[in-house]
Amino acid sequence: MIALIQAGGAGTRLKSITGDMPKPMVPICGKPILEWQIENLHENGVDDFIIVISPNGKAIPNYFGDGGKFGVRIEYIEEKEPLGTGGVLGLLQGKIQDDFILCFGDLMLNICWKKFIDFHREKHSSLTAFAHPNSHPFDSDVLVTDEKDRLVRIDSKHNVRNYYYKNLTNAGLYVCSKDVISFVQEPAKIDFEKVVLQHFINEGKAFAYRSSEYVKDCGTPDRYYGVTNDLKNEIIPAKSLANLQKCIFLDRDGTINKFGDFVRSANQLELAPGAAEAIKLINESSYLAICVTNQPVVARGETTFEELENIHNKMEDLLGEQGAYLNDLFFCPHHPDKGYPGEVPELKISCDCRKPKIGMLLKAKEKYNIDLTQSWMIGDTKQDIQTGINAGCRTILLTTGDPNPNRRYQEAQPTYMCSTLLEAVRLILKIKKGE
Ligand SMILES: [Zn+2]
Known part of the structure; x- marks a missing residue:
């Protein structure tokens, strides 16, 4: 299976820590976030990567090269101008023929991918989002699912919620079928969640995989230090359902x-x-x-x-x-x-x-x-x-x-x-x- 990693984001809120480094290169206990991701995927049998970088993201290929040092194969796609999280899929026509993994390069994670992929296949899903409860559901978009874990809608944090809702949020990891590539025919500026995910929700072909495993973004200094502590306290790998x-x-x-x-x-x-x-x-x-x-x-x-x-x-x-x-x-x-x-x-x-x-x-x-x-x-x-x-x-x-x-x-x-x-x-x- 191929993993597509979006590593083009700018990460301005982390500037105090990263300087001009692309966010996925931010070191956690001495290793870039992206390396932790690649390691976790590699341990789960994923060896082929496509990494999308921005024109000022050269530090990524400089560090990872063709992946050989890490036991994997990496191909890079440079996004000449920002296409948004969904638009880059338009650059992948012909490159992906099967189910694939999509994740964002600024997430610290350690999960059992096999369970996630098995769930996606059992549901005959076109697009499966990794979902989990978080500590601030009131200011998060929440996922609304039916009793079969099918995604019914996304309730935006900007909506007034005058009902009791489930604490279930989208972590930013997906297992996708090739239908997702077919849907984005050419590069255009579109948002993955608002356009691509929403399309498959409307079709009734998107599902939420609920898990207790560790997936957190390191997008602010507070979160960065929180993640660093969790790693030091050995909480991150311990939460993988492989253990x-x-x-x-x-x-x-x-x-x-x-x-x-x-x-x-x-x-x-x-x-x-x-x-x-x-x-x-x-x-x-x-x-x-x-x-x-x-x-x-x-x-x-x-x-x-x-x-x-x-x-x-x-x-x-x-x-x-x-x-x-x-x-x-x-x-x-x-x-x-x-x-x-x-x-x-x-x-x-x-x-x-x-x-x-x-x-x-x-x-x-x-x-x-x-x-x-x-x-x-x-x-x-x-x-x-x-x-x-x-x-x-x-x-x-x-x-x-x-x-x-x-x-x-x-x-x-x-x-x-x-x-x-x-x-x-x-x-x-x-x-x-x-x-
Ligand atoms: Zn009973």
Whole structure:
């Protein structure tokens, strides 16, 4: 597979660090960002590169040459005048006959490309965007997807959002089919996202691949220093799904949000004090933050799937306002006991996902390559603790309410007890550091 890297950007906001260097040449711990990218792609079996440079980007071919030193083959295309992120595709007619990778040269990343490419092929997608939650969804364009991960639209950060939305943003990495090349027949000044991606969204042929892996741009001095620290702290390669992941599984009601009674509509949801701060700490660590929640209110007919999604979107938005995000959320809508007025008969089953069964944790393990023995389960009931024990995780019981309302899991002993989620997360991160 060929990787097309757009390395023509000017990078003026980084001038204090880079001087006149093209942004992809900015060194992170002694190596240009672009070299980190090429290395990651090469490790994933990608050996052919086309790098688009601007007329003042000669430092790139001067450094990388034909790629031989790096074990790859590199061809350069010089953009005589700025064509915009989409227009350069017009220079590639005849050069690409198959699926290819497109990425922007100023991104620090380390991902398992095989998973991304497999997803693209399974979906028979024309254009697949790498998507992830970020710490500032409120001032980001967000991706709106359907239940099959098909991209429905891009909601611009300039729009007024008077609804609860998913924290899912476009990272700037794509797997493209050759249709993308055919679409841009000749070089013209067009924006990739606004014109090319939008075209394939309109056709229903664009998908979003959601991942927890590390992809960040280094476009401002603050971000540059953040990325440098993450690399020093070994967070960047650790997050690649090619490596085993560690996760902190979080119960929802009474752990992330305040719990009085079941939450049946979005307006009833309020975050627990300190929850966003705690999840932000997880986001900055090498752990994943994944919520696993039993929502029998759906089976009992007390809320709908639609409203449950709205509740979860509100939770994401409240967390996002404070710079925190969940890597994913799994819920069990089932309930085993029949006899509630308005219940949904097909959900009244004994399933494999209702905690303390571990179906949701196994699904997360499969999707994110999680080592359960290196992971934690935090919740406010013994049912959560039993779940963690059943999955082979260590556990923390939050003493925020009655830990065992049904008196069913007397035997379940947590590894630790804490009074808040923040205290629990701080404890885990301390143990990890060996303090
Ligand atoms: Zn279930």
